[in-house]
Amino acid sequence: MCDCLVALPSTTDGTRTLFAKNSDRPPTEPQDVVWHPPRRDHDRLRVTNIEIEPFAGETLGCVLSRPRWCWGAEHGVNEAGVAIGNEAIYTTLDPRAVPRALIGMDLVRLGLERSTSAAEAVGVITALLEGYGQGGSGHDPVIVGADKPYWSSFLIADAHDAWVVETSGTTWAAEQITTAAAISNRTTIAAFDAEHRHPRQPTERFVDARLAASRAVLAAEPVTVPGLMRHLRSHDSCAPGEDGWSVCMHVPGVEATTASMVAELVTDGRASRAWMLLGSPCQSIYVPTPIGEDFVAPRWERFAGLVEAADGEAMATLHQLESWLATECPSAADAWRLVDETLTRHGL
Ligand SMILES: [Zn+2]
Numbered sequence: 001m002c003d004c005l006v007a008l009p010s011t012t013d014g015t016r017t018l019f020a021k022n023s024d025r026p027p028t029e030p031q032d033v034v035w036h037p038p039r040r041d042h043d044r045l046r047v048t049n050i051e052i053e054p055f056a057g058e059t060l061g062c063v064l065s066r067p068r069w070c071w072g073a074e075h076g077v078n079e080a081g082v083a084i085g086n087e088a089i090y091t092t093l094d095p096r097a098v099p100r101a102l103i104g105m106d107l108v109r110l111g112l113e114r115s116t117s118a119a120e121a122v123g124v125i126t127a128l129l130e131g132y133g134q135g136g137s138g139h140d141p142v143i144v145g146a147d148k149p150y151w152s153s154f155l156i157a158d159a160h161d162a163w164v165v166e167t168s169g170t171t172w173a174a175e176q177i178t179t180a181a182a183i184s185n186r187t188t189i190a191a192f193d194a195e196h197r198h199p200r201q202p203t204e205r206f207v208d209a210r211l212a213a214s215r216a217v218l219a220a221e222p223v224t225v226p227g228l229m230r231h232l233r234s235h236d237s238c239a240p241g242e243d244g245w246s247v248c249m250h251v252p253g254v255e256a257t258t259a260s261m262v263a264e265l266v267t268d269g270r271a272s273r274a275w276m277l278l279g280s281p282c283q284s285i286y287v288p289t290p291i292g293e294d295f296v297a298p299r300w301e302r303f304a305g306l307v308e309a310a311d312g313e314a315m316a317t318l319h320q321l322e323s324w325l326a327t328e329c330p331s332a333a334d335a336w337r338l339v340d341e342t343l344t345r346h347g348l
Helices: 104-113 118-132 190-196 208-219 225-232 300-304 312-328 332-345
Strands: 002-007 017-025 031-036 062-067 075-078 083-089 151-157 162-168 171-177 180-183 255-265 273-278 287-290
Touching (some): 002 083, 017 075, 017 083, 017 225, 031 255, 031 273, 062 273, 075 104, 075 255, 083 255, 104 151, 118 151, 151 180, 162 180, 208 225, 225 255, 225 273, 255 300, 287 312
Antiparallel strands (some): 002 180, 031 062, 151 162, 162 171, 255 273
């Protein structure tokens, strides 16, 4: 599961696109926030399941949030100010019947490494999808005990433009966004939804309330960074009787939000910035991370453990640090170092 939102400048303060994602995953799956600098691949590139032709040239540096078991990423931002997040979706095509190929998270990372604009990323992702196919587990088979394949939809944005891409195998549709948009775990492009949505997927139980809550946040302009963070930490978007299936997700043993991001995309000479979060959004903090700088983030396990291990004093200190970081804007390395030191000081 997941939720992604984008607000183009006409719906924010006029100067920047805002992008947000909650990554809902198996609750014990670790995820790392990392800076991948530009890279030149000379040999075929090994991604999660297959090898592909290397990119002709230098890749773009990216801040990524990566499930530790795979090559790809749940979400990220590159140094050209492109942000991408994906979602698991289900269609009438059974993903279990398809051989291993690219997975959605590979396509998120490849789109970021190879695109200088949102429109270019749409072309990169769909060309790779057609060239190599889509298939294989989207969860670590060791953690979930079995292959768990799904198709992906993508929300792709830059400072001026945004797109939704929905896929079923190698079939895809793309829709340009004019103001703001949200996606969740279902097809939403009208013609694609009519043709491909699985008729028995219980979207009204697990998906539609989250999608409606995201759309309501986007409708209440101007869209702001604090407003998006509040939404990603919210628990009031469950269908009746479906506790835990909220935007900040908590379904023990099944699915939980394990990482989150709010990104500010600009092109006027400033660097874009991503507020990266590890663990549960309601029990962790967003760390402002300028795109283009190296840093070392503490391991995911330390943030995931905050739910049990952090006392009120530790959480209060962390939230004070979050506020301070938001106003002082230190370097990425300093911001993550301060978070590390604060966790250590509280024995976390
Ligand atoms: Zn929560």
